[in-house]
Amino acid sequence: MKFIRFEVEGSKVYQGELTKDSVKQITGDLFSEWRYTGETFNICDVKLLAPLQPNQIIGIGANYVTKKEDLPSELPEIPVFFYKPTSSVIGPEEQIVIPKGIEQVKFESELAIIIGKEAKNVPESRVLDYVFGYTVGNDVTAPQFFHKDGHWTIGKSFDTFTPLGPVIETELDPFQVKVEAKLNGIEKQNSETELMIIPIRKMISYLTTVMTLKPGDVILTGSPIGAELVDAGAVIECEIKGIGILRNTFVTEKVGAKSS
Numbered sequence: 596m597k598f599i600r601f602e603v604e605g606s607k608v609y610q611g612e613l614t615k616d617s618v619k620q621i622t623g624d625l626f627s628e629w630r631y632t633g634e635t636f637n638i639c640d641v642k643l644l645a646p647l648q649p650n651q652i653i654g655i656g657a658n659y660v661t662k663k664e665d666l667p668s669e670l671p672e673i674p675v676f677f678y679k680p681t682s683s684v685i686g687p688e689e690q691i692v693i694p695k696g697i698e699q700v701k702f703e704s705e706l707a708i709i710i711g712k713e714a715k716n717v718p719e720s721r722v723l724d725y726v727f728g729y730t731v732g733n734d735v736t737a738p739q740f741f742h743k744d745g746h747w748t749i750g751k752s753f754d755t756f757t758p759l760g761p762v763i764e765t766e767l768d769p770f771q772v773k774v775e776a777k778l779n780g781i782e783k784q785n786s787e788t789e790l791m792i793i794p795i796r797k798m799i800s801y802l803t804t805v806m807t808l809k810p811g812d813v814i815l816t817g818s819p820i821g822a823e824l825v826d827a828g829a830v831i832e833c834e835i836k837g838i839g840i841l842r843n844t845f846v847t848e849k850v851g852a853k854s855s
Contacts, residue, residue: 597762598625598728600648600686601641608644611636613762625763626711626727626810645686645759646730647709650811652679652757653802654705654734656747658792658817667792674793674801677747679734679815683757690846691735691831692755699826700737700756700845703818704776704784704833707732708799709763710812717803719796725808726799728765731841732815733758733833738824759813761839769795774819775834786819793817 597613598621610625611618618636623629625647656675660666685691693700711727734757740750769788776784788795795816802808825831827847834840 596765598765599646599762600644601636602644603636603641605642611641613638643687643761645684646761646763647759647811647813649681649684649759649813650809652681652684652813652815653677654679654751654815655793655798655817658798659786659790659819660792661790661820663790666790670793670797674798676802677751679751679757683735683752683754685755685758685843687758687760687841687843689758689843690755691733691758691843692753692846692848693827694737694740694753695848697737697739699824700735701822701824702776702778702783702831702833703734703736703822704774704831704841705732705734705815705818706769706772706774706788706835707759708769708795708814708816710808710814711810713810714799714803714808717800719800722796722799727810728763729767729769729835729838730759730763730813731761731833731835731838732813733831733841733843734815734818758833758841758843760841764838767835767837772835772837775836776819776821777832777834778823778825779830783823784819784821786821788816790819791817 611620620632620634621629707730709727712725714725737750829845832842
């Protein structure tokens, strides 16, 4: 199933199931009990939003190699994880804002995993039982703000730096997909998930030994080789077939922009 969040004519936010050319509105908790309302919309009449409001966002860094032969024989004892604020989330077609003081930021197309059940100390063999579904993420990064000692938080945390969408797909096989990205129509990233250094089962299982994962947690699984810095005006299309295309445009932060 494909789940979305959407607006109709700027009204309140709804949840729904996306079919071929229509949206069936649903109500309730997506991760426990939900039901159809009986209301249906034409897909052309709705504005897609980020498909969920995450509970928390956890990313893993430097997690792809170029080819299988480059995969390490031994995995790192402690993988590199980081947090991104939920305030950085935007949806399809929304603008990614380049912060004041810099001219470029980096796109990073990724497979995003949505946790559906509380998970603690889960063995690798059972990890997928706790996954609700998958979406496309763009882990936008401003490396100019990385701390000299290796801290990434500021460079990952600006508003608009976590586009998600267009849907949550619940029936995807995460081991049989490619993570792709096109910049202004030119392919920049195209890698199978088997090129991950820390595989999906291992990264989630490891996280559950450290923390309790909750429904609505989003795990960004790393970005393939090919991500690069881009300027304002660039259009990035992050794609995973079976989920869809997450398209956003980069813009310069407006001078004198007011806080909300």
